Amino acid sequence: MVNVSEVVENFREFIKSKGLKYTPEREEILREILECKEHFDVDELYIKLKKRGSKVSKASIYRTIPLLIEAGYVQEVYKQNNRAYYEVVLNKMPHIHFICLNCKNVEEIEDERLVTLIKEYADQKGFTLLSYHLEVFGVCNNCRNEE
Amino acid sequence: MVNVSEVVENFREFIKSKGLKYTPEREEILREILECKEHFDVDELYIKLKKRGSKVSKASIYRTIPLLIEAGYVQEVYKQNNRAYYEVVLNKMPHIHFICLNCKNVEEIEDERLVTLIKEYADQKGFTLLSYHLEVFGVCNNCRNEE
DNA sequence: CTATATGCAAAACCTTTGCACGATA
DNA sequence: TATCGTGCAAAGGTTTTGCATATAG
Numbered sequence A, B: 001m002v003n004v005s006e007v008v009e010n011f012r013e014f015i016k017s018k019g020l021k022y023t024p025e026r027e028e029i030l031r032e033i034l035e036c037k038e039h040f041d042v043d044e045l046y047i048k049l050k051k052r053g054s055k056v057s058k059a060s061i062y063r064t065i066p067l068l069i070e071a072g073y074v075q076e077v078y079k080q081n082n083r084a085y086y087e088v089v090l091n092k093m094p095h096i097h098f099i100c101l102n103c104k105n106v107e108e109i110e111d112e113r114l115v116t117l118i119k120e121y122a123d124q125k126g127f128t129l130l131s132y133h134l135e136v137f138g139v140c141n142n143c144r145n146e147e
Numbered sequence C: 001c002t003a004t005a006t007g008c009a010a011a012a013c014c015t016t017t018g019c020a021c022g023a024t025a
Numbered sequence D: 001t002a003t004c005g006t007g008c009a010a011a012g013g014t015t016t017t018g019c020a021t022a023t024a025g
Helices: A004-017 A024-035 A042-051 A058-071 A112-125 A141-146 B004-017 B024-035 B042-051 B058-070 B112-125 B141-146
Strands: A074-080 A083-088 A095-100 A106-110 A128-139 B074-080 B083-088 B095-100 B106-109 B128-139
Touching: A004 A024, A004 A058, A024 A042, A024 A058, A024 A083, A042 A058, A042 A083, A058 A074, A074 A095, A074 A128, A095 B112, A112 A128, A112 B095, A112 B112, A112 B128, A128 B112, B004 B024, B004 B058, B024 B042, B024 B058, B024 B083, B042 B058, B042 B083, B058 B074, B074 B128, B112 B128
Parallel strands: A095 A128, B095 B128
Antiparallel strands: A074 A083, A095 A106, A128 B128, B074 B083, B095 B106
16 A cells, blocks of 8 residues: 555655645645545545545645646546546556446456556657556446346 | 448438437538547537538537447547547557657557457456557657756 | 427536735745 | 745636527438
8 A cells, every 4th residue: 555654755855846835735635635545536535625624725626636646646547527537646556447438437457468568668669657547438238238 | 441421321320220310410520520530629620610611510519429429430539628639430440649748749559469458358348349548658768868 | 290409608517817815935 | 034825716618508490200
């Protein structure tokens, strides 16, 4: 699992190295995101924070997420209903998303061979790999049987 | 290349099989989309249609695209500035995008092993494969050397 | 003739932004 | 104390929707 205090510390250094200010809001948002096991969107995050008694605004969330992405902790994975969904990428094996176009369900799979394959190409091209995501679109078993 | 009249005919059957009505607007939109070699968004499409003297409204485009997606001709590939970008998936080999986060360059690669791997999983899950795309983020060789 | 589609304009929605106030370094 | 961040509310821009009219079957 992710070592939360280590990440928090790294984030603080990241923020400072950019000449920005480390604020309680930014830390709250980071900590809450690190708790997310699944994909999340801004609204969900906002509600979770509210429930904990936090006073952060959505504006701050919208302004903090790009920093977390830049720091390499978070990644936007897809959009649905005009809403962006994110996930924590720390210590997470890159994975394949199987997205059903009918029921919109997203299933996640991890695969070693894919990792190998991509690394091979990256090496070949002299490409410094940061992250990636593979999205597969189709119709899931359930939906197909219902038709 | 895509056989346009064949696709148009298939789409007509698709529409009818759903008990919907086949209209000139729907066909105009389909034909225009089949002309798109690159990714496109609703606005671009609308402007192209206008230039040809078409009278279709954006509303109709927005209402037609989901049908084209359902029919399997079109796919949403990404969003940028809160705008959805689509592409025609007919006769297009699935591909890997290597995206350089520095210079924003996108390089496209086709790979057989990836196809095999995904088909394997899809079969396993009873997932009807329509399309997919793999995006790899990092820093390209040129940019790395410049730093 | 009936059910569905269209176009228009307004609404809905997520995200961004301006501004005054507050907090960090 | 200067700079940057925050919250609020309003703006911005894409997509959706209600409604009257038009059209397909």
